[in-house]
Amino acid sequence: MTDFISLPFYDLFQEDGHVPVIREKLPPLLAGVRRSILEIGAGTGLITTSLAEWTPAEIFALEPSAGMRAMLLSRLSGHPELLERVTVLPCDALSLDLDEPVEAMVMINVMYALEPGYRAKLWPVLASHLEPGGLLVFTWRPGGAPVPRPMRELTSRRVGRHTYRVSSEILSSADESFEARYVYQVVQGGKVIEEEEIAGHAHRPVWETIKGELEGAGFVQADAPEGLLAWRLP
Numbered sequence: 001m002t003d004f005i006s007l008p009f010y011d012l013f014q015e016d017g018h019v020p021v022i023r024e025k026l027p028p029l030l031a032g033v034r035r036s037i038l039e040i041g042a043g044t045g046l047i048t049t050s051l052a053e054w055t056p057a058e059i060f061a062l063e064p065s066a067g068m069r070a071m072l073l074s075r076l077s078g079h080p081e082l083l084e085r086v087t088v089l090p091c092d093a094l095s096l097d098l099d100e101p102v103e104a105m106v107m108i109n110v111m112y113a114l115e116p117g118y119r120a121k122l123w124p125v126l127a128s129h130l131e132p133g134g135l136l137v138f139t140w141r142p143g144g145a146p147v148p149r150p151m152r153e154l155t156s157r158r159v160g161r162h163t164y165r166v167s168s169e170i171l172s173s174a175d176e177s178f179e180a181r182y183v184y185q186v187v188q189g190g191k192v193i194e195e196e197e198i199a200g201h202a203h204r205p206v207w208e209t210i211k212g213e214l215e216g217a218g219f220v221q222a223d224a225p226e227g228l229l230a231w232r233l234p
């Protein structure tokens with residue numbers, strides 16, 4: 001499993017990245033949810049606190065990475081009322097163990113990190129922990145794996161006297177999987193003072209694959225805005 005994440009950089013770039021789009025598109029899908037939500041790959045909690053704002057539901061925030069969980073718990077401790085309502089599950093999605101089925105599941109920007117064999121096993125596990133009629137929402141982008149391209153800067157942000165810079169390249173690509181390399185740099189006066197490099201494989205299943213896997217696990221597609229897929233158990 002590669003998640004290409006450099007912990008110090010994560011919130012700095014995601015607050016400006018996918019998070020505002022998700023905060024716009026996700027609330028209408030969760031409009032009727034009252035009792036419980038499982039968030040798979042909760043990360044640092046950027047979406048978790050929003051889920052708690054949009055719904056009165058109890059939240060189970062599943063996150064396997066200890067570093068991401070530390071940031072999630074730090075965020076939650078700044079909202080004491082959420083400590084009553086959010087349970088942090090320190091495991092990966094396939095190891096999910098809940099006392100009772102949940103009403104909804106949300107998985108934002110996690111799919112790329114799931115290997116195809118793991119992902120195929122995951123849907124039946126999720127179905128077994130979802131109430132009848134329950135909702136599963138996740139991010140998905142069409143088009144399959146991106147083609148190889150050279151290193152280029154993706155984005156940068158200033159933090160005091162430093163610039164935090166993220167670059168990436170796509171090294172190879174086959175079917176739904178590709179190999180990428182990310183370089184995270186902290187720059188001071190034109191000089192790189194810290195650098196972290198992360199390389200590994202990521203996955204972007206095409207529509208026919210996702211449809212086959214979800215329907216095979218008993219899900220029925222529901223309406224969702226572009227960039228998200230919604231599925232319900234009958």
Ligand SMILES: C[S@@+](CC[C@H](N)C(=O)[O-])C[C@H]1O[C@@H](n2cnc3c(N)ncnc32)[C@H](O)[C@@H]1O
Pocket residue numbers: 001003014040041042043044045046047062063064065068091092093094107108109110113114
């Ligand atoms: C890009 S982050 C997204 C975090 C959060 N959902 C957000 O939108 O900010 C991907 C997260 O998925 C988690 N993850 C990776 N593999 C996972 C797995 N097998 N089960 C659950 N979470 C996983 C990573 O640890 C990471 O926190």
